[in-house]
Amino acid sequence: MENGLHIYIFKVLLIVYVLDTSAILSGKFFGSEIATSPKVLEEIKPKGHSWRLLEYTKSIGMKIISPAEEAVKKVIEMAEKTGDIVNLSDVDIDVIALAYSLKATLLTDDYSMQNVAEEMGIAYKSVVEEGIKKKLYWEFKCKSCGRKFKKALPQCPVCGGKIIRVSE
Numbered sequence: 001m002e003n004g005l006h007i008y009i010f011k012v013l014l015i016v017y018v019l020d021t022s023a024i025l026s027g028k029f030f031g032s033e034i035a036t037s038p039k040v041l042e043e044i045k046p047k048g049h050s051w052r053l054l055e056y057t058k059s060i061g062m063k064i065i066s067p068a069e070e071a072v073k074k075v076i077e078m079a080e081k082t083g084d085i086v087n088l089s090d091v092d093i094d095v096i097a098l099a100y101s102l103k104a105t106l107l108t109d110d111y112s113m114q115n116v117a118e119e120m121g122i123a124y125k126s127v128v129e130e131g132i133k134k135k136l137y138w139e140f141k142c143k144s145c146g147r148k149f150k151k152a153l154p155q156c157p158v159c160g161g162k163i164i165r166v167s168e
């Protein structure tokens, strides 16, 4: 029904974290206000375990956004200055630039990416550090006889069965 009243809804794109490939493949939950660069998707082979993690991350709300060209230039400039440029791929540069564009926190374990982020005043967090907060405790179990062990073994010392990792 047309009543002449137009309501405009502005949806503000709030991105808290920008994820690099390792952050996506960690399978950890960082909330749903997350994004990555389209170049990251090209790094992940379709149909494998990594692909499923990517699909999962997209299903919980990850946006795929290209960084501003200006931001990419700034990242390259800074990486050349710090010397990190030799360790950074096009994908890495794009991811840093996206965090810069969106004023989001960068999630990466890559030291060079963190270093450039630091220089540019981009907040960053390590994926591994995140993991420590939600630390999982593992034990190891023989698939054949069911005996449990405190550490990973190549095979069961009792029956020679396969050892699998299970959470406590």
Ligand SMILES: [Zn+2]
Pocket (backbone or CB within 6 Å): 142, 143, 144, 145, 146, 147, 156, 157, 158, 159, 160, 161
């Ligand atoms: Zn066994």
